[in-house]
Amino acid sequence: MLSTILFDFDGTIADTFEPAIDILYDMADKYHYPKVDKEEITKMRSLSMKEVCDQLHVPLWRLPFIAAELQGRLYAHMEQIPAFKGMPEALERLKGMGYRLGIVSSNNQQNIQRFLKAQHIDVFDAIYSETSIFGKARVIRGFLQKYHVQKDHVVYVGDEMRDIEAAKQVGVPMIAVTWGLNLKTSLEKLHPEFIADSPKELIDVIKSYNT
Secondary structure (H helix, E strand, O other): OOOEEEEOOEOOOEOOHHHHHHHHHHOHHHHOOOOOOHHHHHHHHHOOHHHHHHHHOOOHHHHHHHHHHHHHHHHHHOOOOOEOOOHHHHHHHHHHOOOEEEEEEOOOHHHHHHHHHHOOOOOOOEEEEOOOOOOHHHHHHHHHHHOOOOHHHEEEEEOOHHHHHHHHHHOOOEEEEOOOOOOHHHHHOOOOOEEEOOHHHHHHHHHHHOO
8 A cells, every 4th residue: 555655856846957957067177077058968868877977978986076066056056946837736735645755865955955945845754865876776775764664655756767777676666757857758668657747647646556
């Protein structure tokens, strides 16, 4: 029986894409990767994180440093970053339906909490944050262990190919949302259990989950 819904943060709840891209563009010289224009970045939405790194010739060992600085610089923007249209209402609806809601993210808790406060979103029972570029499965497992949640009581909601891969590694069902980073065609190739094209459809999928 589904009791807990875990949400990715960036690209699922918060639309951090534009400020993150601007910051990454500004950091390019420091971390020795090419300055990519937004048209090229849009094309990369069909690629996995590893494929993007390969294309930009970014070594994997450098990613934790890039991610840490990106998160630190994002903090100043979190009060202005919007939630995806319909997500605050969908979260309120799901909370009202009696589900336990959590966030699992590689973004830091300070950024997440600042965003939630600015958006007046107060529905989450727990936030679990751990920096892990290619290890989202570890973050999900960390949440389940810390809060003593059974895998068969959970569904995970995220917007990236790596979210689907992580959910499969952990053994929890996945709802892939199409309004975030990766394109729907790319998400479909990894065969998530469900796909939602809007927050309203997300509610419909979850309502049918226990029927």
